Amino acid sequence: MKPETGKPHQIETAILTDGSMRVSVLNYGAITQGWWYKDVPLILGFEDPNEYLTDTRYLGAIVGRVANRISGATFDLDGASFELNANEGKNTLHGGDDGLSKQFWELEPIAQNEVFLSYVSRDGEGGFPGEIRFEVRICLLGPRLVYSIAAQPDRPTPISIAQHNFYTLGASEGVDRHKLRLASNRYLKIDDQGIPSGRVLATTDKALDFSKPKTIGSAPEGIDHYFCFDHDRGPKAPVAELTSPSGLALTVYSDQPGAQVYSGYELTKLRRTSRGVCIEPSGYPNAPNISSFPSIIYTPEYPYRQELILEVSEE
Structure with a gap:
């Protein structure tokens, strides 16, 4: 990896502390390397920061x-077609090989x-139009x-950011017995490449129904789907709740319209x-390719904003 002139090229670490919690943040990928509660690790992470340079799972x-996938690594905007970096077959995943991570x-x-x-992501980075300052x-x-x-573009361009922690809540044996509840009764139908078709399906009576708490392992084929949050949820209502058999619980609050949930069933050989x-x-x-979906196009007059709140408790 050859950073541009003037860009930092060494991994730096910041340690945040408050009460019985500690967080480690890297300048590479704005990665949350670790999050601990009373020294219990709440997320997956590598001990050696340099391992993130070759990580393919976006830990x-x-x-x-x-974030997520763009079909055919292309989209049209304002009469122009944009060819993106295809880094998952013929599709773009998480912004391509030169994405924010x-x-x-x-x-x-x-x-x-x-x-x-x-x-600052320069115009044309990954094939995307416009220069954007991300914060x-x-x-x-x-x-x-x-x-x-936050993201401030200098021209209309698609923006959709995701924070990609793998939550464990202290479990060393995996998360199949963790219980998950989502403020959702709908999900996006996908093809065999994980690309949404445009159809929104009800989760009712299906393995993907997490509108009431149930174990992650109850989805026999694993979970790697986008769930649409309930429109009528209150502004302060959680969008997800995860509970470990140990009694630790995670509550997620978000202003986004939905979330990709991935149960990590393909992860192997991760340390710790x-x-x-x-x-x-x-x-x-x-x-950008499905007009019926909520737009992710942002402009200089309409910049991008997102707030994600994660709260840990003991039951």
Whole structure:
């Protein structure tokens, strides 16, 4: 990897602390390397930061410009067609090989419990139009971890960011026995490449129905789907709740329309602990190619904003 002149090229680490919680953040990929509660690891992570340079699973990263998949690595906008970097077969995943998770960000510690990261994505990076300044503020307010994400483009362009933690809540044996509840009774139908067709299906009476708490392992083929959050949920209502057999629980609050949930069933050989589950609030995947999906086009007058709040408790 050869960073551009003037960009940082060494991995830097910031440690946030508040009460009985601790978080480790890297400037590479704006990655959350670790999150601990009373020294119990809550997410998957590598001990050696350099292992993230070759990681293909996006552990703890901020992913984009456009999270999830774009079919055919192409989309049209304002009469122009844009060819993107195809990094998953013929499709684009998480912004391509030069996505946000593969960049060195500027890292600025703000306080003992807060860090600010920024990155300027140049026009044409990954094939996407427009220059964008991305900012991520991570604040640890035990028992909460808050991600405030902003993006200011200089022209209309698609933006959809996801935070890609793999949650374990201290489990070393995997998350099949963890219980998950989602504020959702709908999900996006996908093809064999994980690309949404445009159809929104009801989860009722299906293996993917997590409108009431049930174990992650109850989905026999694993979970790697985008769930649409309930429209009528209150502004302060959680969008997801994850409970470990140990009694630790994670509550997720988000202002996004839905989330990709991935149960990590393909993860192997990760150090420190086994697979975890991703809950990735973001815009609808492949939205630039499906007009019926909520738009993810942002402009200089209408910049991107997202807030993600993660709260840990003991039952």
